[in-house]
Amino acid sequence: MIERSPVDTVKANFELFIIKNSLITTALKCEDENYFGITPVDDYGYLHLVSLKINQGKIITIHYDELLSNGKNKRTDIDYNREMLISRTSPSIAYQRYEEQLIKKQDYKKVDAVTGATYSLYRFRMAVAKALEKANGNKPTD
Numbered sequence: 001m002i003e004r005s006p007v008d009t010v011k012a013n014f015e016l017f018i019i020k021n022s023l024i025t026t027a028l029k030c031e032d033e034n035y036f037g038i039t040p041v042d043d044y045g046y047l048h049l050v051s052l053k054i055n056q057g058k059i060i061t062i063h064y065d066e067l068l069s070n071g072k073n074k075r076t077d078i079d080y081n082r083e084m085l086i087s088r089t090s091p092s093i094a095y096q097r098y099e100e101q102l103i104k105k106q107d108y109k110k111v112d113a114v115t116g117a118t119y120s121l122y123r124f125r126m127a128v129a130k131a132l133e134k135a136n137g138n139k140p141t142d
Helices: 007-020 078-087 091-105 118-135
Strands: 033-038 047-055 058-067
Touching: 007 118, 033 118, 047 118, 058 091, 058 118, 078 091, 091 118
Parallel strands: none
Antiparallel strands: 033 047, 047 058
């Protein structure tokens, strides 16, 4: 849905998804541990995955990437990153900024879009939401 919809539609539907599923957006009530969040494959064949570590109700480390079934990922794909710089950013830049914002703000809804990587923001948020739900003992719907 993310790749096929205008950003405003994605934003509205994501907000409804959070409300409908009573999703948490922070790690405040989560157990200390490492967690993984994986979303379904998108229209381009990428899985969106995040690993994060929670300690005392805070996300202290995070790593996000998008991965093809052949193991190739966006973050370290030199050709893909070079091509995406046309939009003034690339996965290697945008994903790091999303991670840094989440560590600072501790709420994925407060992470702001990086120009040229707005759709990636919602894929990032979805992966983090799935990881936090595991940390909270729930399983979000797809």
